[in-house]
Amino acid sequence: MTGDDLKRERLERGWSQRDLARRAGLHHRSVQYWEGQAEIDPLAHAVQAIARAFGWRVSPHHYARVRYGVLDREAELAAIDHYFAGALRRRLRRMVNRRVICGAKTRKGTPCRAKSEPGRKRCRFHGxxxxxxxxxxxxxxxxxxxxxxxxxxxxxxxxxx
Incomplete structure (x- = not known):
């Protein structure tokens, strides 16, 4: 699906970009952005909101076909598993390497506001x-x-x- 398809559907219904944005719960610039795209990511939040406003249902199977060019059901399911496994790996990597606020009690009795060491809960001073x-x-x-x-x-x- 392309941005031109979204624009064509919007114009067929007689909606302006602001009308579509209001129905989707988005800013009109989001609609403008996605209508200008050559290829649309159907898992993007704004695209799903626009699809709901149009009454469309975007499934992960459609995403697998778009992204991997898969047509048969078994390969389609394998592609979906591959996509979500990669997304899970990326999310876990971010969780492991993230830096949170330390929060240890300081000498003043207030919580420490320094960032933790990557993958840890405490900063370098309270490790x-x-x-x-x-x-x-x-x-x-x-x-x-x-x-x-x-x-x-x-x-x-x-x-x-």
Missing amino acids: GKSTGPRTPKGVARIAEAQRLRWARWRAERAAPE
Whole structure:
């Protein structure tokens, strides 16, 4: 389907672009845009609204025929599955890589407004990195590890080369 087909249908009904837009719940510039297109995407929101205003029904099968040039039923269903699987992959990729507002409680008591790291829920400041041991047992463990580390460093430094 082309924009000329939409225009022809609109003119046959005696509607202006504003009349069609009002019936479809769109801005008249949307109707103008789609009437100027060489090829129309039947899954676009505005096109579906225009089709409903005309009383048309746009099915995903029609979309598969338009996009993939498919005519038989089995290949048509495979093309639809392929299209929707790709759309699902793109949506999941956006969800994984999206950056949300952190929202962690700051020192002032207000929520953090920084963006999170991609695919995470917290920003780089509130990403869950440890701020040190909390219990006396943990403090003793860290102190012993540091004591051993520095003792090794001193021994290596004092050793003659």
